[in-house]
Every structure is written in C-alpha cells, then in structure tokens.
Amino acid sequence: MMQFTETPPPPPPVHQISPLTTLAMNKNQANRARPWPGFPTPKALGSFGDANCMEQLLVHCANAIECNDATLAQQILWVLNNIAPPDGDSNQRLACGFLRALIIRAARIGSCKMLTSNVNLAINTHKFSIIELAGFVDLTPWHRFGFTAANAAILEAVEGCSILHIVDLSLTHCMQIPTLIDAIATRLEGPPVVKLTVAGATEDIPPMLDLSYEELGTKLVNFARSRNVTMEFRVIPSSSSDGFSSLIEQLRVQHLVHSSAGEALVVNCHMMLHYVPEETLSSSSSYRSMFLKAIRSLDPTIVILVDEDADFTSNNLVCRLRSAFSYLWIPYDTVDTFLPRGSKQRQWYEGGISWKIENVIAHEGVERVERLEPKSRWVQRMRHAGFRGLAFSEDAVSEVKGMLDEHAAGWGLKREEDLVLTWKGHNVVFGSAWVPA
DSSP states (O other): OOTTTTTTOOOOOOOOOOOOOOOOOHHHHHHHHHSTTTTTGGGEEEEEGHHHHHHHHHHHHHHHHHTTOOHHHHHHHHHOOOOOOOOOOOHHHEEEEEHHHHHHHHHTTGGGGGGGTTTTBBOOOOOOHHHHHHHHTTTTHHHHHHHHHHHHHHHHHHOOSEEEEEEEEETTTTTHHHHHHHHHHTTTTTEEEEEEEEOOOSSOOEEEEEHHHHHHHHHHHHHHHHOOOOEEEEEEEEOGTTTTTHHHHHHHHHHTOOOOEEEEEEEESSOOOSSSOOOOOOTTTOHHHHHHHHHHHHHOOEEEEEOOOOOOSSSSSHHHHHHHHHHHHHHHOOOOOOOOTTTOOOOHHHHHHHHHHHHHHHHOOOOOOOOOOOOOHHHHHHHHEEEEEEEOOOHHHHHHHHTTTTOTTTTEESSSSSEEEEEEEEEEEEEEEEEEE
16 A cells, blocks of 8 residues: 555546437437437437447547548447447446547537537546545556566665666556555665766646645655655756656756766666657657666666557557557456545546547547557567667566455466556556666
C-alpha cells in the first residue's frame, strides 16, 4: 500500500460521462417504427450485443464518417446507441466509449456535424488529492506492477551509492517514490542522499493532481525526512511534446557541473514516453528516439521503461480503432473485480479510459497524444539508442508475484528478460530495465 494512504474521506465525483441518450434525427425519422430500412427495431437488437459485432459496427461507422456519409453514419450510430448503454456490461461500456469518440470526431467533419446536435458528450474531469490518487493506483496492478518491478531493479542497481539522483517521468505524479524511500531508508549502510527531479506537468492528461508540483515536492521531502532520508526536490518545466527538451538540457548541465563521485543516475519512465511524438507525427524526426539517445549520453546507472503494451500509432483511423478496441476491453473487464457499480472511484476509472479512447479516435495531429507502441518496438528503440536489457532478479520477480497475489486471479506474469503483466493471458503492461551497452 502506498505510504500516502491514510483512510481517505469519501472523494468527490470525477470523470462522469453523460449517457448518450439521443442521436439527432429529423421528425420523419423519429416517428418511423423501423428508423432506417435494413436496420432492426430495438427489440431485435439483442443479436448485436456480441463484442465482435460491436467492433464491426464501430469500424463501419468510422469508415462512413471518414467518407462523409452522414446517412450511413447516422444509421450505425443509432444502432450502437441502442445496444451500448453507458451502464451496461463491460463490452457495452467499451462500445459506448468508442461511440462517444466517433460522435466527437463526426462533429468535426462536413455533413456529419448534424449528427451531434442533441448529444451531451461532456466529461467532468476530476483532480485528485494525493491521498485519493495513492489509494486509486493501489486498486489494481495496472500501475503497481511497474512500481514494484522498477523499485526492485533500482535498489539493486544503486547499492553502495551515496547519492541517488532519480529523474522521475511518471504518469502517476511520483506515487512510486514513497515506497522506494521506505526501502532506501532500511539500507544496512544507511540511506543515500536522494535528488528527485521531475518534469513539471503541462498537459491535462488523466490522472491530474489538485496541487502544484512544488507543493507535491514539499510533501515528498517531508515524508523522506520522516524516514531519516535527506531529499532534494527539483521541478524543471518541460513538455513531452518536444521530447522533454528543457529537462534534457538541464540534466546535461547538472551532469557536467554538479555530478560527483558515488552518484547514481536513475531515469524512471512510467507510462510517459508514449506521449513523446514519434515518426507517424513527423516523418523528418522522432522526438522519441532523440530523447532516448540524449538520456544515453548522460551515462545513467539504470533506465526503467514501463508502459502499456499496445499500438495506437497508425495514421489510419480504422487500424487504430481495431487496435484500441482489442486492448481497452481489458480495463473494462477488470474493473468488476475491484470496484462496485455506481462507486465514485469507478466513475474516475472509466472516465479516464473514455478520455484515452476519445484522444485515440477523435483527434489527429499534435492533439492526438495517446501514441502507445508495443514492447517489441520499444526494445528496438532502446537498443538503437545504445542500451542493453537488464534481466530482473529472482527477488524482483518474487516481489511482483507477491503483489499480484493481492489482486484478482485473472492477473498474471510473463517472464522473459523483461516482465509483462497479463490479464487472462493477454499482455497489458511491460516493465523493462536498461543499462548503457
């Protein structure tokens, strides 16, 4: 359990998606017993509830929107709206998220704009307190898997170092750090001085905090002090949109001027690097590869790379939709194992998934920031940048397995040189450790 968690009070509501109750229809269409020729009445829609069928309908709808065929798009949207309620089973809620994203995309394209006039598509975005977020990420192995594997690998890599400099690029705003501090505090030779550097968040990507990074840093320094660990906290305003260029420049200066003997540099990348632009956004260069090569030039002691194992990079909408549908069923399927229906935390959880679906499906260009790459492609990038993989130790694997035992039986672990979190045998998140080659 995260060290910030202290029986939090009931949190306020977060990502709450309004039901897609009505798609725009003219009066003649609304009064028909069978709204469009060839499409079933509501009573006959049960046969459309299969996940494969829903995916095919979504694909046909995406094609219709891309072809600016408002009539066909409207027909398919009507069917989807009747078979995919936001409070249905996991497949229905998944399809509802994609339905919402397609409607938002349609609102931007020619004659399809008329489809959206009567639909409320708003997501109320919640900002977490530290206690709320710490409790939230503890609910499932989705993030805990990476925390556990990374901390074990870091502790082994920095053994004997008197100064530990951690560059933390984490989607969860340093929620991994308290557990790492606890482990460092118990070192037989005494804890090292910890320097923690973070990139100040500039993008509104869930989950979001209700306090500044400066305030977060103060709380982390105080927490470290309570464990007799000296910590320095530094925020460098930097954005993933340009490969964290400001952060890299400051790290180069620190490396040349301030680094000292016995100092270990750890770069911890937890589900953040897929927000760095890659080749499909700009054919001339890849900020992703440039970032990795820049990190390699700093000669780090260890680099941790944890991310979701999927591919959302295609410039083809249908390819992207199929890939996202084939991956994002997992969070909807798992939620029933740890959050009751109607709970506030479930609204936050599924709201965050809907945000991701919207970004993948409804947006293009620089606005489409959810650009996941599969593990195999990251391995190629890391090797090309001058790193070699570091296998996780037996102790690290045992810690991950122990953590998984605290969760539902569907979670599993694949062990290769890296580690892969699975749900019912399907890859979810990979964790890898790298050192200079």
